[in-house]
Amino acid sequence: MSEKFEDHQIRDKIQIDYKYTMGGQSKFFIELMKNKKLHGTKCTKCGKIWMPPRKNCSECYTPAEWVEISHTGTIEVSTIVWYGAAEFIKNVPYGCGFIKLDGVDTALFQGIFSENLVPSKIKKGRRVRAVFKKPDEREGKMTDFFFVPEDEYEIWANKPEFEGGE
């Protein structure tokens, strides 16, 4: 006669302390954190400007060099987020989308915040500008900055927890 198996379980936690590297993209995050600058890369052969930056041009496979990018751009496509992971849940609802910064050939995916978040406020073609967290809050992560509609820039840049770029 077989005895019914009884599984004994104990609740425990695993804490993992680790680092990860941004590798060849490090300059982008360092300049963002320290100087509120957005850096992309420019292909040394075909001249295509990449944002997010790429070490090598994905069109012609030639090394690209760092270039400073404008803080203003145009929304290519966007949506409103109603559900997010732990880090973003406090911001829900918020916008996000692909933004083509002025002078750049590719689009960057980033958060778009608005005082009046309705689809028309963040639709394709809308002009946006970057707003940054305060220096002691910036960690060298994509969440160090976000975009706002250009007509709301002064409102966001003057909030106590944020600041504008140059």
Ligand SMILES: [Zn+2]
């Ligand atoms: Zn190229």
